[in-house]
Amino acid sequence: MRAVVLIEPGPVENLKLADLPVPEPEPGWVRIRVKAFGINRSELHTRLGLAVGVTFPRVPGIEAVGVVDAAPGSDLEPGQQVAAMMGGMGRQFDGGYAEYTVVPRSTVVPFSSDLPWEVLGQVPETLQTAYGSLTTGLDLRQGQSLLIRGGTSGVGFAAAALARDMGATVFATSRSRDRLAALAERGVDHPLLDDGDVAAQVRAIVPEGVQAALELVGTPTLPDTLAATAVHGTVCFTGMLSNQWTVPDFYPIGYLPAGVRLTAYGGEASDLPTAVLQRFLDQIASGELSLGPATVYRMEEIQRAHDDLEHNRVFGKLVVLTS
The missing domain is CATH 3.40.50.720 (NAD(P)-binding Rossmann-like Domain)
Known part of the structure; x- marks a missing residue:
């Protein structure tokens, strides 16, 4: 799979697009086929060396949206749309900057939506x-x-x-x-x-x-x-x-x-009830609520995306599509 790897803290050039083995989930963990991921200040802090308790090299990313690929011992079925966030993603274990990510079930919130992935990628965190x-x-x-x-x-x-x-x-x-x-x-x-x-x-x-x-x-x-x-x-x-x-x-x-x-306030996936996420997505789809603007990148553009974030060149959410 393709993944973005942060070799060590430093400039955007330390973010490298690499080929890694698809990770295997243990019971209680969920493998997600990532469709999109948001870029957050948290990952900027990790890249700049300001985060505590991170080991390198590391696949960053505290959130992702996609579909369940495997979920041994879980209530989730393959093909289910899900969001994953926090819980150590991108810090204690590899995060969402990849085509596949493996995360604890506790970090996963299921949903159902026909919205495009670049919109869904704006939402979780x-x-x-x-x-x-x-x-x-x-x-x-x-x-x-x-x-x-x-x-x-x-x-x-x-x-x-x-x-x-x-x-x-x-x-x-x-x-x-x-x-x-x-x-x-x-x-x-x-x-x-x-x-x-x-x-x-x-x-x-x-x-x-x-x-x-x-x-x-x-x-x-x-x-x-x-x-x-x-x-x-x-x-x-x-x-x-x-x-x-x-x-x-x-x-x-x-x-x-x-x-x-x-x-x-600083929360986890458990602080976002499934019903709240679903209602928010439904309201976006119906036009009742409007998200702010998003700037969408491809994985090959991850260095530019991080540089844009660091220097406040764009506003709203930054989202990366994996394909």
């Missing part, structure tokens, strides 16, 4: 992260206001779609004025140009601040996101588009505005 952030992280409710910091990321677009479907008023940011129209086209009520002082823009519209905020950029923008949030509102720290995720010399009393709650 993006939806899991957005859904978990809004529900577990923020407990978002109908009628509340939500700020998405980093709105033109794949998770940002998914979170906006879910939040609108939940009945929230959505604010979302982009650092590029040219991308604000894409937010508006997908139902964002208040697209905001991120000039570093988003809190002032938010409070010009809702003086008390938003009731919920999803931080996808990282620690550089977190103080401003906290400042945009109302007393008794909640900020969920989920993303690190900036590649910065720690706060030096964190002093909570001086850092957190009085009465504003700060939480975080």
Whole structure:
């Protein structure tokens, strides 16, 4: 089979397209014929040597979509459409950047859809992260206001779609004025140009601040996101588009505005119920929900795809088709 192998941490040239044996699944594991996989910041962190506990060489990839090829001792049948994500994929064992991947059953979520694979490839980890952030992280409710910091990321677009479907008023940011129209086209009520002082823009519209905020950029923008949030509102720290995720010399009393709650979210496949995935896919198919834009690559273009991600040349989700 063809697979992308990360020889060792470093530049994009360390991602090599190679021929590897098709892996054999043990009982309780599932071999998936991969049709598409998303590219995530997590894999960028692995390539840059920022991930902990990864051995090399390694096939990266924390997610994939495809069909079951073999599933000994499992409830899954060959030919079943599935998504796989997290659980050590691409770090503790080889991940989704391949024509076949073998993963634990616990990482697999079955579904049924006629959507093309390049669309399905956008969904698993993006939806899991957005859904978990809004529900577990923020407990978002109908009628509340939500700020998405980093709105033109794949998770940002998914979170906006879910939040609108939940009945929230959505604010979302982009650092590029040219991308604000894409937010508006997908139902964002208040697209905001991120000039570093988003809190002032938010409070010009809702003086008390938003009731919920999803931080996808990282620690550089977190103080401003906290400042945009109302007393008794909640900020969920989920993303690190900036590649910065720690706060030096964190002093909570001086850092957190009085009465504003700060939480975080990082989930697994088990945090995305099958029914939620299926409903989301059905709503995309019916036109009720709209995903953000995707840039689609072939496996031979993996170096270019990683370079585009690292340098923020494209927005929305990056998806690779295996054939």
